[in-house]
Amino acid sequence: xxxxxxxxxxxxxxxxxxxxxxxxxxxxxxxxxxxxxxxxxxxxxxxxxxxxxxxxxxxxxxxxxxxxxxxxxxxxxxxxxxxxxxxxxxxxxxxxxxxxxxxxxxxxxxxxxxxxxxxxxxxxxxxxxxxxxxxxxxxxxxxxxxxxxxxxxxxxxxxxxxxxxxxxxxxxxxxxxxxxxxxxxxxxxxxxxxxxxxxxxxxxxxxxxxxxxxxxxxxxxxxxxxxxxxxxxxxxxxxxxxxxxxxxxxxxxxxxxxxxxxxxxxxxxxxxxxxxxxxxxxxxxxxxxxxxxxxxxxxxxxxxxxxxxxxxxxx
Amino acid sequence: xxxxxxxxxxxxxxxxxxxxxxxxxxxxxxxxxxxxxxxxxxxxxxxxxxxxxxxxxxxxxxxxxxxxxxxxxxxxxxxxxxxxxxxxxxxxxxxxxxxxxxxxxxxxxxxxxxxxxxxxxxxxxxxxxxxxxxxxxxxxxxxxxxxxxxxxxxxxxxxxxxxxxxxxxxxxxxxxxxxxxxxxxxxxxxxxxxxxxxxxxxxxxxxxxxxxxxxxxxxxxxxxxxxxxxxxxxxxxxxxxxxxxxxxxxxxxxxxxxxxxxxxxxxxxxxxxxxxxx
Numbered sequence: 001x002x003x004x005x006x007x008x009x010x011x012x013x014x015x016x017x018x019x020x021x022x023x024x025x026x027x028x029x030x031x032x033x034x035x036x037x038x039x040x041x042x043x044x045x046x047x048x049x050x051x052x053x054x055x056x057x058x059x060x061x062x063x064x065x066x067x068x069x070x071x072x073x074x075x076x077x078x079x080x081x082x083x084x085x086x087x088x089x090x091x092x093x094x095x096x097x098x099x100x101x102x103x104x105x106x107x108x109x110x111x112x113x114x115x116x117x118x119x120x121x122x123x124x125x126x127x128x129x130x131x132x133x134x135x136x137x138x139x140x141x142x143x144x145x146x147x148x149x150x151x152x153x154x155x156x157x158x159x160x161x162x163x164x165x166x167x168x169x170x171x172x173x174x175x176x177x178x179x180x181x182x183x184x185x186x187x188x189x190x191x192x193x194x195x196x197x198x199x200x201x202x203x204x205x206x207x208x209x210x211x212x213x214x215x216x217x218x219x220x221x222x223x224x225x226x227x228x229x230x231x232x233x234x235x236x237x238x239x240x241x242x243x244x245x246x247x248x249x250x251x252x253x254x255x256x257x258x259x260x261x262x263x264x265x266x267x268x269x270x271x272x273x274x275x276x277x278x279x280x281x282x283x284x285x286x287x288x289x290x291x292x293x294x295x296x297x298x299x300x301x302x303x304x305x306x307x308x309x310x311x312x313x314x315x
Numbered sequence: 316x317x318x319x320x321x322x323x324x325x326x327x328x329x330x331x332x333x334x335x336x337x338x339x340x341x342x343x344x345x346x347x348x349x350x351x352x353x354x355x356x357x358x359x360x361x362x363x364x365x366x367x368x369x370x371x372x373x374x375x376x377x378x379x380x381x382x383x384x385x386x387x388x389x390x391x392x393x394x395x396x397x398x399x400x401x402x403x404x405x406x407x408x409x410x411x412x413x414x415x416x417x418x419x420x421x422x423x424x425x426x427x428x429x430x431x432x433x434x435x436x437x438x439x440x441x442x443x444x445x446x447x448x449x450x451x452x453x454x455x456x457x458x459x460x461x462x463x464x465x466x467x468x469x470x471x472x473x474x475x476x477x478x479x480x481x482x483x484x485x486x487x488x489x490x491x492x493x494x495x496x497x498x499x500x501x502x503x504x505x506x507x508x509x510x511x512x513x514x515x516x517x518x519x520x521x522x523x524x525x526x527x528x529x530x531x532x533x534x535x536x537x538x539x540x541x542x543x544x545x546x547x548x549x550x551x552x553x554x555x556x557x558x559x560x561x562x563x564x565x566x567x568x569x570x571x572x573x574x575x576x577x578x579x580x581x582x583x584x585x586x587x588x589x590x591x592x593x
Contacts, residue, residue, distance in 0.1 A: 024554075025552060025553065026552050027551060027552045027554070030319060031319050031320070031550055031551035031552045031574070032550075032552065033318070033319075034318060034319060034320050034321065034323055034550075035323075035325060035550075047554075053568075055568065055569050055592070055593035056554065056557070056569055057592065058590050058591050058592045059544060059545075059555075059556075059557060059558075059589065059590050060545055060555075060590070061554070061555040061556075061557070062545055062546075062547045062553070062555035062556075064370065064371070064372050064547075066369045067369045067371060068371060069371060069372060069547060071547070071553070071555060073553075073554045073555065076554050076557065076569055213590060213592075221371045222371065251371075271371060272371075273548070273552060274371070274372055274373070274547045274548035274552065274553050275362060275371050275372055275373055275548075276325075276362065276373075276415075277325055277417060277548075277550050277552075278325055
């Protein structure tokens with residue numbers, strides 16, 4: 001029997017499989033538990049949580065687009081205290097591995113959120129979402145500004161100390177993604193989540209107005225996959241030692257493999273779950289088989305394989 | 316906290332029949348034992364478009380009726396209007412085709428424990444799940460009356476067998492092409508009083524549900540409505556289908572119409588805040 005080491009690591013966090021939910025696409029995980037045991041995937045990345053209760057943006061919040069969708073949820077959530085009281089104990093009870101995603105309006109809010117996570121047990125890593133496009137003021141998208149990105153990650157790193165790995169979630173809507181990635185890694189990020197949704201708009205030709213209540217929204221789904229693969233490839237080429245959680249339109253095991261070959265150490269599945277509640281489970285088993293079929297003994301050997309030159313790959 | 320959608324399963328289910336009924340398709344799907352778990356008001360999420368489709372989201376459809384005793388085993392009935400790409404795809408499925416479904420989802424209509432008079436109000440093909448509900452209410456001994464409305468006669472969904480499940484059926488069309496000219500809410504206040512209805516059940520466009528709530532609130536009658544918001548997932552993970560709902564503490568929050576609905580207490584929905592920022 002062929003054995004495959006399917007595990008992955010991000011900073012000091014170990015996961016038995018490289019497959020995760022994407023933040024904002026699985027709520028807090030509870031809703032998916034009806035369809036498969038949450039512990040069977042690599043981990044749950046929870047919906048980005050803020051300091052306080054947040055109602056989010058007005059409806060309509062969704063527009064389906066060719067091979068994708070626009071959303072403008074606007075970080076609706078219960079606030080960190082309710083989240084830690086209700087959702088984390090449930091996930092721990094389910095033996096799920098948890099990456100908590102946090103989002104703030106100011107550098108200080110991120111640090112405050114990080115402080116609340118410091119003493120919570122059962123968390124494997126923290127995703128710092130500095131790239132949600134669904135905010136009123138585009139100036140709040142920290143990940144579009146190298147200096148602001150660094151300051152957020154620096155603040156979170158100082159607050160957390162060395163205990164929990166930090167994953168910075170970046171936006172593809174920038175001119176030079178590699179320089180932003182360098183900045184956050186220098187400031188203390190252990191890993192990167194690439195990519196958040198791409199800012200987009202749909203105009204309803206009957207009402208002749210933007211379709212979404214929030215006017216603009218984040219584009220996700222297979223439509224953005226080539227953008228995500230490019231982003232992961234570029235960043236991995238510049239920083240091959242930094243683990244990347246790759247995401248953007250992954251819907252099959254083949255899509256996941258493509259992201260791994262580009263340089264991702266793990267993959268997050270988002271929009272595919274909307275179309276198929278068990279998408280993560282089938283992607284996970286398909287990916288495993290594809291790696292075995294290609295003769296890999298370990299997932300890690302496949303990470304960034306697309307970067308190898310002809311000579312490397314014959315060694 | 317109770318599990319969410321605790322009876323829901325994802326299965327490949329065969330289509331038993333697909334017939335055109337006026338502007339709509341009546342689609343019967345064999346769902347086996349899951350039919351026993353479906354209650355009036357629940358919905359099904361269906362993968363549309365087939366392999367390699369550019370349609371990435373599931374489509375939610377109200378279950379109009381279920382049968383646990385048909386020769387095909389447990390079945391569910393869907394009434395589908397081929398309006399968009401997804402619903403057109405579904406209406407083009409042939410007998411024997413397998414469809415990927417997640418069922419049953421969402422909340423169900425609450426059925427009274429006493430045999431009280433009830434009034435069912437439907438708009439367009441929103442009336443479909445009310446016929447399954449009427450059958451259940453009949454078995455509880457409730458007197459069931461129904462009011463249906465649509466823009467024009469061809470948009471009224473009122474099957475023959477459905478008429479047998481109700482005591483009276485009034486029809487309103489905005490252009491007067493069937494029944495009375497006007498809207499379902501035109502005489503609703505008097506009709507609720509005359510029938511001494513204890514509960515109004517409704518399903519249809521949001522503006523209709525909002526107008527009914529204004530009347531039921533004035534009369535202090537319970538209004539259970541099945542809301543309609545566009546959904547991306549149907550299972551509670553995407554947060555797109557939210558509605559402003561007033562909680563027991565008086566605070567309005569955005570609840571998901573897929574898991575906290577589609578059946579909601581109309582008096583708790585903050586209708587004038589739908590589509591606005593909280």
